[in-house]
Amino acid sequence: MAQAPVLPRGFELPLEPRLPRIGSVDAVALEERAASLAKRSIKREAKVFALDLAVRMMDLTTLEGQDTPGKVAALASKAIRPDPGDPSVPSVAAICVYPNLVPTAVQRVEGSSVKVASVATAFPSGQSPLEAKLDEVRWVVEHGADEVDMVIDRGAFLSGRYAKVYDEIVQVKETSGDAHLKVILEVAELGTYDNVRRASLLAMAAGADFIKTSTGKLPGAATLPVTLCMLEAIRDVHEETGRMVGMKPAGGIRQAKQAVQYLVQLHETLGPGWLTPDLYRLGASSLLNDVLMQLRKEKTGTYQSPDYFTVD
């Protein structure tokens, strides 16, 4: 356990020689900025660019009790070839599944560019002993997951035991080895943007490759303002250390229009350098078909019935 009563070890390291500065967030102004960016009018070739990018950045997700190998197999096919009618549509970035489904997923996406992400660490609540969480992480990595989506211990965070949160992330990161680590803050449970900012910095200091808004299991998952808040934290870490941390909004993104808004926000907050699936993901289960439909519309000029897009 780290010896850090107020700030966890490493949290403030890059901020030397100044005093550590976590900073704060003004909720009203943050929401205004997010709303103003959401009003961008993205048309024609700029829209095609965004929709194409949205597909390449997508973590196609299924996280249900009723998930079966059959369901995951279908999802994998969709991920590799989202629109059989248009081969120019790229594959998505990854499929995101529960640990038990990792072996099926790995087998099904083999030979493609699609990665397998697995949730772990007692997803979605995180309310399990650390050993159990680490075992789970070890298991999914051994079975071929390329990416691990962990949850932070919100109970510890909200009771001020930041060091515990920090230590857990450090250990999960070590256990993940080469797999990319996405740290889910579950913003809906953090209550304030100040907390979101603090948790974001904490996760990045502990070694997160990505920070992610939500499990998708609660109402009030990803929103534009909360994502902006996290992007600003990522930007500060980049300014101070040069390290580029990725971002993944997840939950509640269902329409192509929303996806474009998220990408505009990313583009204008972190710049063109972040417009890559290596640094940005959209976690979604039902977004893909709407994006495909809009892409087809942009290319052909007409909308087509949802019946022309496969439901997987």
Added chain:
Amino acid sequence: MTELERKQDRAPVPSEWTYASAPEARDLVTLQDRYGHYVGGEWLEARETYTTISPATEEPLAEVGQATPEEVQAAVDAAREAYANGWSDVSPSERAKYLFRIARILQERSREFAVLESLNGGKPIKESRDVDLPLSAAHFFYYAGWADKLEYAFPNRKPRPIGVAGQIIPWNFPLLMLAWKIAPALAAGNTVVLKPAETTPLSALLFCDVLRQAELPPGVVNIVTGDGRTGAEIVKSDGVDKVAFTGSTDVGKAIQRELAGTGKKLTLELGGKAANIIFDDAALDQAVEGIINGIYFNQGHVCCAGSRLLVQESIYEPVVEKLKRRLTTLRVGDPLDKNTGVGAINSKQQLDKIQELVASGAEEGAEIYQPPCRLPEQGYWFAPTVFTNVAQSYRIAQEEIFGPVLSILTFRTPDEAVEKANNTPYGLSAGVWTEKGSRILWMAERLRAGVVWANTYNRFDPSSPFGGYKESGFGREGGRHGLEPYLDLT
């Protein structure tokens, strides 16, 4: 090649993300070739005219009247007559009815007005659509509500209208300033002669159509166009009982001299050189947005613009770094493009003034920063500009630039911030950015400015009074206070 393939061919995925142009439809607004003066509910053919243009392209838009003394007199006479023969007898709730109608019509026609405002004034459509138009309508709604409640606004006094109000408005928010002037004047029972600014007369002229739609009795609002000479005629006219002016401090002083001893009432809303004060505990990213909004909103053509940035020295570097970075994402260009954040400078004259002052800043030793941006070749443009290393004594820290130019100064303690902020002949507005509530109150008590914004900037509401200290003028517009200049309160 099939039809589908051809279409696919035409829309290749570009290698980097540049937003395609997204212009608002210009044909939403139909302009006449020539406009007269709106007097007594009729169009009076203008004897002399000049050409009004789009500052973004220098394209001529229409011929508008340069009102002669006789034409101004006709407008004042029409207002006098309307006041004497009817409008002053109209019941207060009836007056409210007309104001409510005007407000609703403005809402209904807001896209049309927004396009015209951007076309004639150069401001981004995003602002005319989201700020100018909603606020203009809100002002009419707000004062409509007061029209039949004046005795409650001023208990134990007898509010009576004054008579004819002569109103002269600036070019930075043409329609909104018209609303600020006309709404309280009519709510209080006065009639009006209004002159829009020389460079931006078109929205006021289109507004005459709204007055007709609302069936406002003839002569209650009269609009004459022209340059400063027309304004001077309004001020001089014996038939005018009250003058309201928004514009430059020099002209305001001249008006005050002219009116001394005449008994006419006067309100002036003049220039400013507001301090936007950032403390080290502020929410930095939001404060940076506030700085941007404070100075680049409407190309800095805002009397309350936060043109002097006072940053606490301990956070000077990160603030300047963040600010410069944000500047590179400002989108300067076509005012009618929905993604434009900074539009055209309103006139050649204003551009010259900005250039002159910016040159003086560089000469006096300040360090200039402008983000890389390609400005259109036609029209009047100036890149968003930041000056660092600015001393309090430099002209760019003292004089109102009225353009997209920010001067950054530093301070060490709250006392020093107050001292520097107040060290100006102006006193219209100020901004304070801190997470500490007690400090906001402490600062607000000490800042000599009509408006002090905390953790926000350039936020307006019809219910909030607006006006200045010292050379920023006197009298308040907005709120209950805004009725007072239009009433005789014996």
